[in-house]
Amino acid sequence: MTADVQPSGSIRRRLTLQLLFSAALLAGLLFAVVQNFAREVAEESQDSVLLASVTSILDAVTVQEGEIVADIPYSALSMLGNVSDDRVFYRILANGEMLTGYADLPDMGLSEGEIGSVAATGTYAGESVRMVSASRRIALEGGPVEVVVSVAQTRSGHMRRIRQISRDSLVLGIGFFAIAALFAVLAAQSTVRPLNVLTGSVSRRGPQDLRPVTGSVPSEMVPLVRSLNRFIARLKITLSRSEDFIAEAAHRVRTPLATVRAQAEVALQRVEKPENRQSLKDMIRAIDESSRAAGQLLDHAMITFRSDQLEHREIDLRELVMETVERLRPVAGLKDIVVTVTSPDRLSIPGDAILVQSAIGNVIDNAIKYSPAESDIEVELEAGSERAVVRVLDEGPGFGDEDLHNATRRFARGRNSEGTVGSGLGLTIAEDVARAHGGGLGLRNRTGEKGACVSLVLASR
Amino acid sequence: MRLVGLGIALSVVVTAAAQAFEIEEQRLFPSPDGTDGAVLKVISTTDTEIFTPLASAFQAQAPGVAVDYSVVSSAELDRALRVEGAAFDIALSSAMDLQTKLANDGLVRTHRSADTERLPDWANWRDQVFAFTQEPATIVVSPSAFDGLEVPRTRQALISLLRSHSERFQGRIGTYDVRESGLGYLFATQDSRNSEIYWRLTEVFGRMGAELYCCSSQMIQDVAEGHIAVAYNVLGSYARARQALGDPIVVVEPQDFTTVMLRTAVIPTSAESPALAGSFVDFLIAANWEWLEQGDGTPFAPILASGEGGDPGARRPIRIGPGLLVFLDPLKRKRFLSEWQDAILQR
Numbered sequence: 001m002t003a004d005v006q007p008s009g010s011i012r013r014r015l016t017l018q019l020l021f022s023a024a025l026l027a028g029l030l031f032a033v034v035q036n037f038a039r040e041v042a043e044e045s046q047d048s049v050l051l052a053s054v055t056s057i058l059d060a061v062t063v064q065e066g067e068i069v070a071d072i073p074y075s076a077l078s079m080l081g082n083v084s085d086d087r088v089f090y091r092i093l094a095n096g097e098m099l100t101g102y103a104d105l106p107d108m109g110l111s112e113g114e115i116g117s118v119a120a121t122g123t124y125a126g127e128s129v130r131m132v133s134a135s136r137r138i139a140l141e142g143g144p145v146e147v148v149v150s151v152a153q154t155r156s157g158h159m160r161r162i163r164q165i166s167r168d169s170l171v172l173g174i175g176f177f178a179i180a181a182l183f184a185v186l187a188a189q190s191t192v193r194p195l196n197v198l199t200g201s202v203s204r205r206g207p208q209d210l211r212p213v214t215g216s217v218p219s220e221m222v223p224l225v226r227s228l229n230r231f232i233a234r235l236k237i238t239l240s241r242s243e244d245f246i247a248e249a250a251h252r253v254r255t256p257l258a259t260v261r262a263q264a265e266v267a268l269q270r271v272e273k274p275e276n277r278q279s280l281k282d283m284i285r286a287i288d289e290s291s292r293a294a295g296q297l298l299d300h301a302m303i304t305f306r307s308d309q310l311e312h313r314e315i316d317l318r319e320l321v322m323e324t325v326e327r328l329r330p331v332a333g334l335k336d337i338v339v340t341v342t343s344p345d346r347l348s349i350p351g352d353a354i355l356v357q358s359a360i361g362n363v364i365d366n367a368i369k370y371s372p373a374e375s376d377i378e379v380e381l382e383a384g385s386e387r388a389v390v391r392v393l394d395e396g397p398g399f400g401d402e403d404l405h406n407a408t409r410r411f412a413r414g415r416n417s418e419g420t421v422g423s424g425l426g427l428t429i430a431e432d433v434a435r436a437h438g439g440g441l442g443l444r445n446r447t448g449e450k451g452a453c454v455s456l457v458l459a460s461r
Numbered sequence: 462m463r464l465v466g467l468g469i470a471l472s473v474v475v476t477a478a479a480q481a482f483e484i485e486e487q488r489l490f491p492s493p494d495g496t497d498g499a500v501l502k503v504i505s506t507t508d509t510e511i512f513t514p515l516a517s518a519f520q521a522q523a524p525g526v527a528v529d530y531s532v533v534s535s536a537e538l539d540r541a542l543r544v545e546g547a548a549f550d551i552a553l554s555s556a557m558d559l560q561t562k563l564a565n566d567g568l569v570r571t572h573r574s575a576d577t578e579r580l581p582d583w584a585n586w587r588d589q590v591f592a593f594t595q596e597p598a599t600i601v602v603s604p605s606a607f608d609g610l611e612v613p614r615t616r617q618a619l620i621s622l623l624r625s626h627s628e629r630f631q632g633r634i635g636t637y638d639v640r641e642s643g644l645g646y647l648f649a650t651q652d653s654r655n656s657e658i659y660w661r662l663t664e665v666f667g668r669m670g671a672e673l674y675c676c677s678s679q680m681i682q683d684v685a686e687g688h689i690a691v692a693y694n695v696l697g698s699y700a701r702a703r704q705a706l707g708d709p710i711v712v713v714e715p716q717d718f719t720t721v722m723l724r725t726a727v728i729p730t731s732a733e734s735p736a737l738a739g740s741f742v743d744f745l746i747a748a749n750w751e752w753l754e755q756g757d758g759t760p761f762a763p764i765l766a767s768g769e770g771g772d773p774g775a776r777r778p779i780r781i782g783p784g785l786l787v788f789l790d791p792l793k794r795k796r797f798l799s800e801w802q803d804a805i806l807q808r
Contacts, residue, residue, distance in 0.1 A: 069792060069796065070790075070792045070793070071792070071793060071796055072790055072792075073787070074654055074784050074787050074788075075784075076787065077782075077783040077784050077786050077787050078780070078782060078783060078784025078787070080782075080783050081780065081782030081783045081784055085586055085587045085782075086587075087564075087565045087566075087567070087587075087783075088565060088783035088786065090786075099792070100790055100792045100793075101790070125566070125567045126567065127567075
């Protein structure tokens with residue numbers, strides 16, 4: 001029985017979400033920063049071309065024969081055409097008087113008497129323009145003349161570049177987010193991997209495996225594993241105490257039971273009344289059953305104990321099976337059941353003879369128990385390269401569907417066991433032994449015939 | 462061109478009285494299907510006879526459209542649109558500087574279509590100025606005047622030749638009067654940008670007592686008739702057309718550099734049928750791209766002309782762009798013209 005644990009969210013999901021959130025935040029920030037930076041660079045680059053244009057025009061303003069002349073260099077305006085297809089306007093003022101260019105160009109930025117250059121954004125001819133103005137003093141006969149040159153350019157190319165940059169930085173941001181998201185998922189996965197590994201290694205253990213967990217784990221998980229190991233140790237002690245108790249109890253019950261049985265046999269010799277004889281026979285039968293159950297409990301305790309420190313000696317499986325069948329022949333004879341053994345000449349496996357014999361005995365005993373009178377039980381031995389199989393086939397009622405799952409659980413008994421005595425420990429013992437020997441217990445119904453087929457599989461090397 | 466235009470009998474009475482700009486010739490091409498439908502008003506610097514086949518081809522595509530065609534000088538065209546705000550649907554001009562300035566000053570409409578998309582960057586400015594021809598400025602010579610001499614292929618060769626045979630060529634040189642002709646001014650200013658040799662050549666022309674002309678066609682005619690031996694900066698497309706008609710002239714694309722003018726179309730903001738004008742622009746572009754590919758020929762020098770006999774590497778197409786505004790600046794123009802006069806008039 002397992003208590004239902006309520007999950008409070010998932011570490012992986014929480015970690016993934018947190019990482020995704022910070023990735024999105026950073027991507028957004030990256031987008032904003034790159035866009036802003038690129039905007040400034042684009043603006044600066046337009047300004048610098050405009051300034052170059054203004055400067056070259058300003059340099060071309062000279063005094064010739066007492067007159068201010070402006071020989072605008074071809075490159076001054078054509079350089080603006082290299083950047084974009086934008087409209088270009090210019091104006092040259094001398095002491096505030098229009099010298100040449102677009103007279104109605106608005107004054108932007110440069111205040112009177114100011115020396116240097118100024119860039120500003122405004123509107124002209126129905127379009128947004130960027131204008132750079134610069135001034136210079138020229139000596140004329142009448143005194144110094146301040147020449148102001150302004151060059152303006154519409155901003156559609158600039159806007160187009162900014163839109164392009166926005167698109168690019170959006171792609172950059174999305175790309176960054178995609179990569180960060182991938183890493184976030186991977187990071188979350190790798191973070192929970194040690195937990196999954198620990199879970200796997202604990203849940204894969206057999207029911208008898210109570211060794212401490214020794215695999216290496218991240219330092220954060222060491223306290224958890226230590227607690228788990230302490231818990232396992234406590235469990236192991238508790239279990240072995242209860243096994244000891246059962247063994248002790250069984251042992252203590254068996255000996256008096258033998259005495260009681262002997263006394264009952266003696267009494268049976270003496271009484272002659274059929275009803276008395278019958279009740280004595282019933283008594284003996286009940287005693288047999290009890291002592292068998294006690295034996296099995298002892299066996300089980302012994303297996304639990306021996307499995308922990310299994311000794312592997314070469315054992316002759318054929319001889320072991322023969323011996324066990326011989327031992328059980330009287331029991332079979334009571335119900336007129338014939339047990340036949342088919343076996344290869346020699347079949348030896350490494351293992352613990354006492355445990356294996358106990359397992360085989362339990363399986364055959366089980367078969368005898370469920371077989372109808374005057375039926376046959378076949379015991380087949382089969383040697384494979386990896387495994388040896390002891391197969392016991394009977395002509396009994398076979399297993400029900402549920403039995404196939406439950407039959408080897410301790411104290412569980414098949415659906416067809418009504419009217420049959422037994423502790424339900426037999427197949428559990430057989431399975432424990434088979435597991436301890438690197439094999440398992442196979443339960444199925446015979447195909448085509450009535451009856452069960454139990455296969456005890458043991459590793460043969 | 463203007464004189465030629467005036468020489469031809471006007472087919473339609475010029476209604477110049479109402480307008481302050483001077484129309485040299487006006488002709489109406491009625492719609493082929495006779496309907497009184499749409500009228501495409503074209504203002505152009507191109508002679509009517511050269512335009513006529515193009516008008517027919519356009520009307521074959523759009524039979525419901527009448528074409529009202531007015532020929533003006535490039536300066537008058539600029540004045541009509543800039544100052545008068547005259548309603549024309551489309552303006553075709555060889556003065557790409559003035560066309561560019563119209564666009565720069567916001568006096569033209571934007572037109573985008575699949576055809577304008579096909580134009581390379583240098584042939585389309587702002588989707589407002591569309592180039593549809595490429596016409597080189599050539600030197601046209603009379604072979605008879607060069608009897609026994611090698612026809613010069615570069616400006617330097619021309620200068621040497623004129624210097625060594627000054628008597629033979631005295632008074633027999635022709636070039637544009639750049640004060641009069643917008644196209645002449647464009648060619649001259651671009652020449653002066655390309656090389657200093659322009660000024661040396663102009664000085665030599667001045668010393669030789671060069672004749673000054675208003676238009677290419679007149680120069681070609683005078684060379685063909687033997688009045689002059691050399692005409693400098695003549696529209697190659699006109700010269701080749703006359704050569705094809707049998708005029709005894711040789712057309713030379715200077716190998717040091719050949720200035721190439723792009724004839725352009727703009728749709729003025731005053732256009733009453735801008736959509737129709739757009740389809741005419743598309744037609745012009747298609748005519749000068751597709752017809753060329755199909756080998757049908759076109760009345761205009763095709764924009765992809767490979768320059769027969771010329772060196773494609775020497776060609777210097779004039780770029781449409783704000784640079785063209787520079788020589789339109791009044792101060793700059795004044796300065797250039799005074800230098801030019803000093804050189805050519807030898808004062």
